[in-house]
Amino acid sequence: MSTSGPPQFRYTQTPSKVLHLRNLPWECSEEELVELCKPFGKIVNTKINVGANRNQAFVEFPDLNQAIQMVSYYASSSEPAQVRGKTVYIQYSNRHEIVNNKSPGDNPGNVLLVTMEGVEAGDVSIDVIHLKKLFCLFSVEEEQLRMYFRLLALCTKLLPLKKQLAFRYLLPEHVGSCNLRISYSAHTDLNIKFQSHRSRDYTNPYLPVNPTAIDGSLQVTHGNHFSRIYSFFLAQHVTSSHLQLAVGPDGRKKEPESNVLLASIENMQYAVTVDVLHTVFSAFGNVQKIAIFEKNGSTQALIQYPDIATASVAKEALEGHCIYDGGYCKLHLSYSRHTDLNVKAYSDKSRDYTIPDASLLAASSQIPWQNHQAMPAYGGNAYNAPPGVPGMPHQAPTGQSPGPGPGYGSNPGSYGGHTSYQPQPPMHPYGNTAAGPPHSSPHIS
DNA sequence: AGCACA
Numbered sequence: 001m002s003t004s005g006p007p008q009f010r011y012t013q014t015p016s017k018v019l020h021l022r023n024l025p026w027e028c029s030e031e032e033l034v035e036l037c038k039p040f041g042k043i044v045n046t047k048i049n050v051g052a053n054r055n056q057a058f059v060e061f062p063d064l065n066q067a068i069q070m071v072s073y074y075a076s077s078s079e080p081a082q083v084r085g086k087t088v089y090i091q092y093s094n095r096h097e098i099v100n101n102k103s104p105g106d107n108p109g110n111v112l113l114v115t116m117e118g119v120e121a122g123d124v125s126i127d128v129i130h131l132k133k134l135f136c137l138f139s140v141e142e143e144q145l146r147m148y149f150r151l152l153a154l155c156t157k158l159l160p161l162k163k164q165l166a167f168r169y170l171l172p173e174h175v176g177s178c179n180l181r182i183s184y185s186a187h188t189d190l191n192i193k194f195q196s197h198r199s200r201d202y203t204n205p206y207l208p209v210n211p212t213a214i215d216g217s218l219q220v221t222h223g224n225h226f227s228r229i230y231s232f233f234l235a236q237h238v239t240s241s242h243l244q245l246a247v248g249p250d251g252r253k254k255e256p257e258s259n260v261l262l263a264s265i266e267n268m269q270y271a272v273t274v275d276v277l278h279t280v281f282s283a284f285g286n287v288q289k290i291a292i293f294e295k296n297g298s299t300q301a302l303i304q305y306p307d308i309a310t311a312s313v314a315k316e317a318l319e320g321h322c323i324y325d326g327g328y329c330k331l332h333l334s335y336s337r338h339t340d341l342n343v344k345a346y347s348d349k350s351r352d353y354t355i356p357d358a359s360l361l362a363a364s365s366q367i368p369w370q371n372h373q374a375m376p377a378y379g380g381n382a383y384n385a386p387p388g389v390p391g392m393p394h395q396a397p398t399g400q401s402p403g404p405g406p407g408y409g410s411n412p413g414s415y416g417g418h419t420s421y422q423p424q425p426p427m428h429p430y431g432n433t434a435a436g437p438p439h440s441s442p443h444i445s
Numbered sequence: 446a447g448c449a450c451a
Contacts, residue, residue, distance in 0.1 A: 020447080020449095047449060050448070052451065058448075089447080091448090100449095
């Protein structure tokens, strides 16, 4: 003969000055909530958008009796409590005060909670383009949107956005309007299990893709599949330590690491040959293969190391640096998708240093070229250093430097150790070939 | 429609 059953069967609840309201319409604003409750007393605190479907709320009266009056009134009223014609169910909360630890402006965090009002599930795409558009406005450097995204966000700059933000231009035409509410989440690190149409972790390119979730109609996991308010944990400021492995210093998504580097060469005033690249990149370890090619009118090269670690060190060390003084031949490095280059063992645009025969061939076949100082591959190309280039390094046209210059890397001797191949000094007498600035070794500046 | 950042 117990006097109280299990909680789910309680017909009476301990009165509380906090009331729990449910079955609210999705549009229900805090103001409407207050309108409903204020006949019974002043509302001192609220919490709206509660629950999986964001259609519950809490209100707090200063006095317990006011809450009792409201519950009692609607318990005996023939007219149910309504918001926008929808019946709202009211009961005592099982807590006695509303704890609002969100107070967005006061507790900035690195994760943003973004609530979108008035959109259907399918209206908002997780596509990069949406987030790019949206968050570039706020100096957010990395993007995504849907249920959970990691973002690089400068949250302080997002503060002005706590106001509702119209962003209908991001949405399909049939969507009349949509507002965003942005607040700080209490989360500090979102645990993204897989990449899908509704979750994305831009810092982890290796995260598995959920094949059933990446496409097709949205499966809303919270039952009501057309809850029309979606809340997203949208923005996560990822610290630099988080980013080291996955996101570059500019915040852009970093490609998966690879033992092969893709080098784009900017301002290629002088020819960048296989040998030049070999010299430069060998400072960080054995270079296995090199391939040079043209893409979109600029020169790119693939440089293969035996392992990712070496490639990574080279990439970090060389990124943004110039092979020659004066801003010439500036390197931009990224990881290639390749892991093993299929290149001709020896040509003017490629080299495979892993093939001993090819190395010997390379070495021997180079000798006559060196002797004649005529390298057909470079003859007459557009990279001849013009006379009188301002800032041209090392103008003295006399003689050839016999080896790599001292300045280009921290370990200039390391390149020669792995095969009998000796890289041809990449510098050539001024005006004779176009392989480099006159009498100048490639060195990184 | 059932208690608070899935």
